[in-house]
Amino acid sequence: MTETTETYAPPERRRSLTARDPRLTPWRAFLTAHALVSRRLDDDLRAEHQMTLAEYSALVQLAESPDRRLRMNQLADGIVLSRSGVTRLIDRLEADGLVARSHCPSDGRGAEAVLTEQGLNRLRLASRTHLRGIEAYFLGSVQPVDLEAIERSCDAIGQRVRGDDRAAIEMGGSADASTPESRPA
Amino acid sequence: MTETTETYAPPERRRSLTARDPRLTPWRAFLTAHALVSRRLDDDLRAEHQMTLAEYSALVQLAESPDRRLRMNQLADGIVLSRSGVTRLIDRLEADGLVARSHCPSDGRGAEAVLTEQGLNRLRLASRTHLRGIEAYFLGSVQPVDLEAIERSCDAIGQRVRGDDRAAIEMGGSADASTPESRPA
DNA sequence: GTGTGATTGTTGCTTGCGCAACTATATGCC
């Protein structure tokens, strides 16, 4: 649809993706599947536990952290949310008594979110719903082998996207760098 | 984390997913990868074309439809958005002159969104950015074989999640039904 | 036809999120 090779820049790019490239369909399927599944999971959590998927994710992150506490920053990274988003999210959870805020001893600016006992209980309850959903909406449709492929790919994507607030994309994401022999296994 | 087998119900469920099940990590990776990639794509589109990823998706759907027009409803299905969401989205695109609304001849209630010439042009321009992004953030990290796995899996997920506003999940998503030999290939 | 119920799209309201601006603290340079 595009790709008229006109004034487009990159010097040595072999043949850039076009709108009809078959490699586009996996991305679309990915996008759609995510939308459908995450909406379902969110709906279920809301209906049965008055809780958002994002809130649930935050609780999980906390529960798995040493001492069940985490800096706001790391929480933001973990659930891929803006800083302000995390502030508000923790506001809500705190209002519900599921987490508490505490000052960070080593850093005067810092705040930590701590999972409360009640928060842990609510998480346990919500987990039933959530895990059932994942089984039904996600795992139930994916073959075990493909599960490995998904994990491998998504890990690589995450690593790569995170690993550039400058290079690799900035430098054109050249076809060579794009081809994934960069990853170890 | 949960799964203490206490008062939990299902009569014959073999062994339900627990919070430490290794099959959980692919889902998490999936979720994270989606968040990271779609945010990037959205950022790029906003920065370079003052356009949302959702808006872009709508334009693509229209461009690929016969006569470049689509009922609001089908558009909603295609991009996985609520009806009201589509109404507002089309409002915006119409205000920008990228689509036009037209009455549906066969159904007095219905409205169609039609891609305008200008909309098609804007889409073409935006495609450059978008396709470059997909290459860099998504394809660049995924091996071709895994691409097939992703497409296969996500298609299956979509099909299954869409295919039940009742059965299959309602019926417990039993392990047998969950194991995917249900799919043809 | 007429009435009943379903369906299509829009609107009011609320919610969750991101950006930019701000405060407070930390870090490094001199």
Next chain:
DNA sequence: GGCATATAGTTGCGCAAGCAACAATCACAC
């Protein structure tokens, strides 16, 4: 020590999306 810069978290504001309610139309029974 004192100053400049960077970083952590919060707040104001705007935007996009969902739900519930609504109006208009369709589809079907009779």
